[in-house]
Structure formats: C-alpha cells, structure tokens
Amino acid sequence: MAIRWIALRIIQEIIRDRRTMAFFLLVPIVVMTLIYYALLEDEKAKLGVVTRGVARFYEYPLVSVIEEDEDIEIVSLDIPDKETDPAELDRLIMEEMKKGKAHGILYMDQQLLSERFAGERGAIHIYLEGSRPTSTAAIFSSIAEAMDDLTETMPVVIDAECSAKCANSVNIKAIEIKKHYLYGSEDYRLIDYFLPVFPTFFVFFFTFIISTITFQRERVRGTLERLLIAPVSFSQIILGYISGFIIFSSVQALIIIGYILALIQISFTPHQLFALGVTLFLIMIVALTMGLLASFMAMNEFQAIQFIPLVILPQIFLSDMIWRIESFPLVFQWISYGLPLTHANIISRKVMLQNQSLWENWPQLLSLGGFFLFFMLVMSLVALKRNKNN
Amino acid sequence: MLKIEGLTKRFGKLTAIDNLNLNIPEGLKFGLLGPNGSGKTTLLRMITGLIEPTHGKITLFGKWTPTSRMIRRRVGYMPQQTAVYPGLTVSENIRFFGRIYGLSGRPLEDRLNDILELVELGDKKKEVLSNLSGGMVRRVLLATALIHNPPLLILDEPTAGVDPVLRLKFWDWVDLLVKQGVSIIITTHHISEAERSDQVVFLREGKIIQQGKPFDIMKRFQANNLEAAFVRSTNLK
Structure with a gap:
C-alpha cells in the first residue's frame, strides 16, 4: 500500500508542475530529432575543378566520375577562364578556399599531358582547405578513385617516334597526385x-x-x-x-x-x-x-x-x-x-x-x-x- | 521613523496587505503580531524594498522609498530563513555582511568582536556554520543583521523554531539594543512573547485590527495575556 501512495504522490506532484511535464514529454523528442539529423549526416564535401590547356578535354569525363560519388558536390568557382599564369592561379585557388567556396580544388593543365607524353607519371594538383579532415578524406578518396579512370582515358605512347613499333606500348604509370594544403598538413588527424x-x-x-x-x-x-x-x-x-x-x-x-x-x-x-x-x-x-x-x-x-x-x-x-x-x-x-x-x-x-x-x-x-x-x-x-x- | 500610508499589496486575486496605515516612532520595540498568513512578512518585505506595493507609500527616515542606498545602510534585516552561508565560519559570515554594508579594516573587526560578544558566540567564531546547532545559526543570523550598526532592525520571526531559553535571550538582546538606541520592528506568531514590546499591532488578513501598548490592549479586552487579547479581538471583528 505504501508503494501505491508514494507513487500516487509523485504522479500528483509532477502533473501539477507543468514545466516538469513539458520536460518529460518534449525534451526526448527534441533530443531524438537532433540525434537523427546528426547521424544522418548528408553533408557533401565541396570540390571545384580547374583545368587549363589541353587538360580541359579531360575535365568532363573526370567530373562525371566524381559526381557519382555521393559524398562530393562539384561547385563552380570564380576563377577567370583566361587566367593561365600558374602563380596567379595558385593564389586564386587558395583565395576561393579561404572564402569557403570549396573544401578542395582539383587543378590540371597541359603539363600533365606533356609529362605523360614524355613517359613520366605526370601530376595533378589537389588543393585542400585542410581544416575539416572528413571533407579532406572524402575529396582525396574520390579523386584517387577517379584517377584510375583518367589514366585509362590517357593512352599516351612512351615514344612518339616509334609509334608503329610501339603502338601498344602505353604509359601505364599511375598519375601523381600533388597535395597542397591551405591549413594543416598530411599529418593532420581527425x-x-x-x-x-x-x-x-x-x-x-x-x-x-x-x-x-x-x-x-x-x-x-x-x-x-x-x-x-x-x-x-x-x-x-x-x-x-x-x-x-x-x-x-x-x-x-x-x-x-x-x-x-x-x-x-x-x-x-x-x-x-x-x-x-x-x-x-x-x-x-x-x-x-x-x-x-x-x-x-x-x-x-x-x-x-x-x-x-x-x-x-x-x-x-x-x-x-x-x-x-x-x-x-x-x-x-x-x-x-x-x-x-x-x-x-x-x-x-x-x-x-x-x-x-x-x-x-x-x-x-x-x-x-x-x-x-x-x-x-x-x-x-x-x-x-x-x-x-x- | 517609519510612516506607511494606504499600503496595499495584491498577489493576483489575493490581497495580502489591505489599505494599511501605520506610524512607527523611533527608539521603540514595535511588535507586528498575527497568525501565519496575516501579512506580516509581506509588510516587512515591502518596508525593506524587496517587493513593491500595489498601492500606497512607505516613508523611511523621511525618504519616500526604502530602495535608496542611504536607507538600506540604515536598516538591518533578519529574515525568517537561515539566510547565511553554511560553508563559511561564524566570523566569515558576519564579516561578509559587514563588508557588503561598506565596513572594513579595524572598525569592522572591532564591531565583529562586539557583536560576537553580544550573541555569545566568541568561542565559536572559527566554527563552520554547518557544524553548529540551529539555535547558534539563528544567533549568527542576528549578528549578520547587526554588523553594520543599523538604527533600524527588522526581525522577522526571530524566535521561530528556537528553544524557550534562547527565545528569552533573544528578547534580552532586543532590550539591550533598544537601550543602545536601535529601533526594532519584530514579527512573531508567538503572541504572548511580544508583551515585552513597547507597542504592538495585531494584523489579520492584511488589516490592522488592534494597535497600542500591550498592557492597554490586554486591559481593553480584559485579558491577562496578549494572546488572549488577540483571540478576543479577532472574535469581535
């Protein structure tokens, strides 16, 4: 009987305290909503792509592959098309990331093709904002995956002079990915x-x-x-x-x-x-x-x-x-x-x-x-x- | 010293103080008497400036408002609750309230020693309050209200929950303070103990039902103690 009366007293007190009632009933809903959206986490890492010279031909196939990645969103940048000076481009790219327009920017130019023709690996450049490790990781893994496809679409002969003899001899070396960090470095951990x-x-x-x-x-x-x-x-x-x-x-x-x-x-x-x-x-x-x-x-x-x-x-x-x-x-x-x-x-x-x-x-x-x-x-x-x- | 004119305080539909008029001269022990819920504490809270009246005016030391700093310095207030810091020692508590009221240095220490002597806590001054009995804590409470040497001391039920020996001691201290020139307003629902007041007011449902010297009121109602006089006065109203 005592248990019953104690329980009844607790119920009466809580019912009369409206704020406590609201707390009991509403706070779990608010918290569950927050947990739901927190764990849903559908935010994408923003990636910009800048290509110059003949590398422009590879932009579309590359972007098409990257766009299939659910964690990446391709964004457009305010970098003039006519700008080709590497130093100025480097500055503009960093500026765009400072403004928060992208978490990462992929840059390719004709040098990639020249190097591939010369039988070298060739390099693309990834500029990373770097302060958000999850975005950095998403961008890096997406680009690394897309690189395999890019290498396949770049059947560059090692030696142009022996094209007949060496028709099947293509440069299959993996393209080098050069990383440039606005903030942090490669050692930067989550x-x-x-x-x-x-x-x-x-x-x-x-x-x-x-x-x-x-x-x-x-x-x-x-x-x-x-x-x-x-x-x-x-x-x-x-x-x-x-x-x-x-x-x-x-x-x-x-x-x-x-x-x-x-x-x-x-x-x-x-x-x-x-x-x-x-x-x-x-x-x-x-x-x-x-x-x-x-x-x-x-x-x-x-x-x-x-x-x-x-x-x-x-x-x-x-x-x-x-x-x-x-x-x-x-x-x-x-x-x-x-x-x-x-x-x-x-x-x-x-x-x-x-x-x-x-x-x-x-x-x-x-x-x-x-x-x-x-x-x-x-x-x-x-x-x-x-x-x-x- | 204290003049109250047409004072009313309402809490929603409840009228706690109803058009009250009162004039308390200086240098008296003034008893505000009445049962629980009669409006004593509400009246004191308005006098100290803790709450605002719905209507009416309070004049304290010739000023219109009890909230001015000058007035506050001249009032000591001992609330019903044990409003002191249990984690501090006796002297730390009293010293804190002294500093809040602007005392410091030698004058503060001298006054602290005087007060400790008055409330007979000199040997306990280094004791943390949580180690003291309820009666001792009430004494500390009184000391904190007196530390800045106020000309008006307001005591709200100072003897509530206090044993009879200490209750008598409280009244002895009150007598002593009045002799030193302190005016005292004291509330109590132990009506008979207020016979030691110079003047009393009977409050009921926020209204004054009797006012005068205790002996005169007892005589008026042919009662041999103040409590009986109070009961008879309420039967008449």
Whole structure:
C-alpha cells in the first residue's frame, strides 16, 4: 500500500508542475530529432575543378566520375577562364578556399599531358582547405578513385617516334597526385579537428552547471534576498559572481588547454593560446549569465536542474562541435547561430587550426559580447518583474 | 521613523496587505503580531524594498522609498530563513555582511568582536556554520543583521523554531539594543512573547485590527495575556 501512495504522490506532484511535464514529454523528442539529423549526416564535401590547356578535354569525363560519388558536390568557382599564369592561379585557388567556396580544388593543365607524353607519371594538383579532415578524406578518396579512370582515358605512347613499333606500348604509370594544403598538413588527424573546441565546451558546461546550482542555492536559502536589500546593485552582485568564478574557470581552462596541447599534434604560437584564452573568458561569462538566468527563471531546484539538459544538449548537437551543422535542416542552422557555443567554437577552430588572428573573428567576438549583454538585460528584467510581483 | 500610508499589496486575486496605515516612532520595540498568513512578512518585505506595493507609500527616515542606498545602510534585516552561508565560519559570515554594508579594516573587526560578544558566540567564531546547532545559526543570523550598526532592525520571526531559553535571550538582546538606541520592528506568531514590546499591532488578513501598548490592549479586552487579547479581538471583528 505504501508503494501505491508514494507513487500516487509523485504522479500528483509532477502533473501539477507543468514545466516538469513539458520536460518529460518534449525534451526526448527534441533530443531524438537532433540525434537523427546528426547521424544522418548528408553533408557533401565541396570540390571545384580547374583545368587549363589541353587538360580541359579531360575535365568532363573526370567530373562525371566524381559526381557519382555521393559524398562530393562539384561547385563552380570564380576563377577567370583566361587566367593561365600558374602563380596567379595558385593564389586564386587558395583565395576561393579561404572564402569557403570549396573544401578542395582539383587543378590540371597541359603539363600533365606533356609529362605523360614524355613517359613520366605526370601530376595533378589537389588543393585542400585542410581544416575539416572528413571533407579532406572524402575529396582525396574520390579523386584517387577517379584517377584510375583518367589514366585509362590517357593512352599516351612512351615514344612518339616509334609509334608503329610501339603502338601498344602505353604509359601505364599511375598519375601523381600533388597535395597542397591551405591549413594543416598530411599529418593532420581527425582528433586534431575536435580538440580545439573541447576547452570551450568544458568551460561552458561546468560554468553553466555550477552557476545555476550556486545561484539557486543562494536564492533558496534567502541570502540573495539579503544581498538585494543591502546597499549593492544587482549588477554588482552579478559582477561579484563573475569575479569569483573567474579564478576557478581559469584554473579549469588552463588544465584543459594544457592537456589538449599534450594531445594535439599541432604546434601553437603564444598568440593562438592568448586568443583561445580570450574566447574561453567570453564563453565563461556568457555561461555564467545563462546559468544565473536559468536559476532566476526556475521556481525551485528541480526546475533549475531541468535547464541543464535543455541548454547543454542543443549546444552539443548544433554548435558544430562534433556534427556538422550543414547536415541539419536550415531551421536548426539558424538556431545554431543563436547558441553561444557555436560562435566560441568558430573562433577556437579558426584561431587554432587556421591560425587566424582573434580580431579576424570580430563578428563572433561581438556575438559573444552581445549574448552576455542580452542575458544580463533579460535577467535584470526578470528580477524587476519578480520584485513587482512577489 | 517609519510612516506607511494606504499600503496595499495584491498577489493576483489575493490581497495580502489591505489599505494599511501605520506610524512607527523611533527608539521603540514595535511588535507586528498575527497568525501565519496575516501579512506580516509581506509588510516587512515591502518596508525593506524587496517587493513593491500595489498601492500606497512607505516613508523611511523621511525618504519616500526604502530602495535608496542611504536607507538600506540604515536598516538591518533578519529574515525568517537561515539566510547565511553554511560553508563559511561564524566570523566569515558576519564579516561578509559587514563588508557588503561598506565596513572594513579595524572598525569592522572591532564591531565583529562586539557583536560576537553580544550573541555569545566568541568561542565559536572559527566554527563552520554547518557544524553548529540551529539555535547558534539563528544567533549568527542576528549578528549578520547587526554588523553594520543599523538604527533600524527588522526581525522577522526571530524566535521561530528556537528553544524557550534562547527565545528569552533573544528578547534580552532586543532590550539591550533598544537601550543602545536601535529601533526594532519584530514579527512573531508567538503572541504572548511580544508583551515585552513597547507597542504592538495585531494584523489579520492584511488589516490592522488592534494597535497600542500591550498592557492597554490586554486591559481593553480584559485579558491577562496578549494572546488572549488577540483571540478576543479577532472574535469581535
């Protein structure tokens, strides 16, 4: 009988707490949707093709083969057809990848044919953006596969002078693939792509949880009320919280960065580490204000805890941390820009993997600052409303 | 010192304080008495500026609003909850509230020692609160409300859940503070203990039903204690 009454009491309490009911019923649907799209991963690596001279004749058959690959999307580039200077082409190709138009660009010119005629292997050039290992791997494997077909369609005799005698003697040497990386190198591993976003995630995750719980405790035991009636402003309380957390978040960030530096196989400059430090500071104060806001909006500790998965899970799935945001429907891509971790991850990767300066990422820095001010403003409004109504 | 005019507070359809008028002079022990839900805490929360009235005006030390910093410095508030930090020691808790109210250095340390002596916790000052009894924590709470030497002390149910010996001690401390020139507003639902107040107000459903000196009220209702007077007054209303 006791079991029955305890169960009944639990059911009554949960039914009366609408937010808990919504949590139980809606959050699994949201999370399953995110998992579904995350694992569906139908994003394709973007490949551009540039051919010059007689190599243009081989562009169509080559592209036709590559297009059959489901992981590759052929994209058009803004490189003038008349441009033939190799140095200028090299610059334009890199420029296109910097703009994000392609993850890789295949380049072939008449030299390939000349070398084949001379009985040499000949070479094609693959320019790789390099910061996304999965795209790099997809492009490389697709081109390598297409090369077999290309070699077959290039029955070049070794010696033109003995064409009669040597009619069947063709150059069957494998075409050489020369790789040029915009970022990273051949040694760059998949894990190196993920490691730079771990510090931002862990700092966000722990700061949010600790600030939510700490502030909720402050509210429940009544000490927040005592601070609110003391001669201190609300912003002083928040800044005091931030200052208190900075020490622990900084120590945590240092441990995480140190550990990641030991794991990652890329060397970093002091500037890169400084930029990562600034990013971690920004995401920490944003997580702190989000945690305080969540705590402020919750009526009790149970509701405060419910904010943790509600805030953390979408950031794991939609912040481009592990799963590519491009593989999600457009609406989720829009949502992702409303998540602070997305912006912090963009900065971390660009700074750590593409060696960009911090200030080149000013839109993301501005966004993080904006998030901080926005959450502060909302929190002040919620506090003001509480003050009027409670 | 405190003037309340036409004060009303509504929470949705519930009227917690209903058109209340009150004038509390300086230097008194003023008891706000009433059963649970009579509006005592709501009234105190409006006086301290924690919540805004729906209507009406509160004048504290001649100022229109209790939310100004100058006013806040002059008010000490001991809430019903044990609103202190259980992870800090006795002196760390008191020192924290002292600093929040702008004290520092020697004056803070001197005041801390005085307060510890008053609440008889000098030998426990290095103890973490989570190791102390409920009664001791209530004393720390009182000390944190007194650290900045406020001329007005608001005590919300200070003796709730406190043993009879400590309850008497609380009232002794209140007497001592009044002698030192502190004005005190105290709420309690242990009505009989408020006989030690200089003046009392009986609150019921957000309205004042009786007001005056405890002895006068007892006399008015021919009761030999304040609790009996309260019961009789509610029967009349």
